[in-house]
Amino acid sequence: MTDATGNLSHSPGTPVLEVRDLVTEFTTDEGRLRAVDGVSFALHAGQTLAVVGESGSGKSVTSLSVMGLLPARIGRIASGSIRLDGRELTGLPERAMRRVRGDDIAMIFQEPMTSLTPVYTVGDQIAEAILTHRDIGRRAARARAIELLDQVGIPEPALRARAYPHQLSGGMRQRVMIAIALSCDPRVLIADEPTTGLDVTIQAQILDLLRRLQRDSGMAILFITHDLGVVAEIADRVLVMYAGRKVEEAGVEALFATPRMPYTVGLMGSTPRPGASARPGAARLRAIRGNIPSPRKLPPGCAFHPRCDHMHEGVCTTALPPLEDAGDGHLVRCARWRDIAGVPS
């Protein structure tokens, strides 16, 4: 059971985006807390890496760290490295980071309904992004905005460019957000739950659109989500996060075929998936008991042990298990993965 069919970890060439041992901390009234603790991943051109986890797992903070959009004075990257095409982004002054943001790395968000400024036309808001990064005239930027609206599948783009956000539906607004993100041909697109809150049919359209745009432009996508159904749709590789740490990473097919970490298994068990009955016990929808721990009081050892069915006192409760390679770059952080999978150690 170790063959990882969809494994893309050994993609050729240097990654577009490489995050290594990222630690992001927040200063709160009750002291400093770690929202992201030692996360690493590599993202290659044309590839989609999905970051999966419950809310509070640190997946959004990871994306905000990459964007340099952590809340000022509260959040900071404590250590680690974020490299874009080999260029270090951590510690870059704000002015330089601004040139990266929206140009090399663009981002779309969860709430298309509220993510556009209500008082400007969508055409102006797209043109604004272009004018920020490109040395072109207002007229040319507006023409490009209309082109982009056409590219993201908005009918009558010239007319819609003059519309205000409130005149468009949620799906249309997310398309506008995508148009803004694409306006400067980014190398990396970070999509933070871009389909959450949209109708299922619209969700599928947006995912299709992202796939098509990725195929045309070769951009890399970092896709943040809690929805494993969406992961199966769009990801090449999946990173599962729990309590700020990476607990499993594998190619999408390997992960769905043989999830190693009990948490991942739990996530899959709590996601409705037709035709997923191949796995024993997967036919019934099961919730993972308990809640994700607060980063203020993480349990000792494996942070998941209080919720885990396979927990062994003394094994899981003492030391943080290391990230191990279960074969073909399928990484898992579980002290008992061999026992659970029946692999001799």
Next chain:
Amino acid sequence: MAGFVLRRFLGMIPILFLITIGVFLVMQVLPGDPARMILGQEATPESLAAVRERLGLNQPLHMQYLSWLGNVMTGDLGRSMVDNSPVSRAILSALPVTLQVTGLALVIGLLIGVPAGVIAATSPGRLGDGVATFIGLTCISLPGFWVAILMLYVFSLWLGWLPSSGFVRFTDDPWQSFLHSLMPAIALGLRPAGIFMRLVRSSMVEVMKSDYVRTARAKGLAGHAVILRHGLRTSLIPLVTILSVEFAALLGNVVVIDTIFGLPGFGRLIFNSVLRLDLTMMQSLVLIFALAVIAINLLTDIVYFILDPRIKER
């Protein structure tokens, strides 16, 4: 746009009508006999009756109202009960004074309040916020008349920079006119400044947390572009509302300020007419104030319309 303005304008006609009735009735229930006011305590019953006849005071109420309304419509607000001069002339002479002083007061309020609010909102919980909030609170707490007297003492008496009283018309000497209205405008404008500051701060703190400001940042916009274009621009909408309310409040405060600075504005007209029980003058002033508030509201609606595209749908 034109249709919108016309609709709003037509919608105000019934309100105007109700106001005229209200103003007329209030004056009727006020104590004091106008005829006796004019002729004095020693007047004979015959002369009192003659004056009542001349003023139409012995006619039925609705007839009095209609004839008054007819006169008002043609711009005739009647004659002062004190010196028999046309009320409309006194009002036309006071109007520019009050408009200039209150207008300047609002400009001062905005010039202090909006930047202070922006500074406070963009540095919540830090020094800039503390200083701006302190200034805002001070502006609201200081009574206008006290500030007025203090300024008179410092700028007129000590330093001799600014004239202490009187007024020069803008058409006669713009600079002198500005100097004469500066202290009254500051005294009037401090309270609105504080209120604008607090309003801009609170609405902008929320806006800066909004998803679209995050989008603006994600685009790579410079800090000032995020703050002004996306943060402040949407925070202006509630400011317009409070602006109209504050203007109405200013009209009330001019009584004290006109008296302190000896300005020949509405404040002085109100003060004198109340002191002398000049009913025609009071009636006209109340009417003019009501009209001014209505006009401001219409203007507010139009500014809303320009500022917020979402209004066009309604």
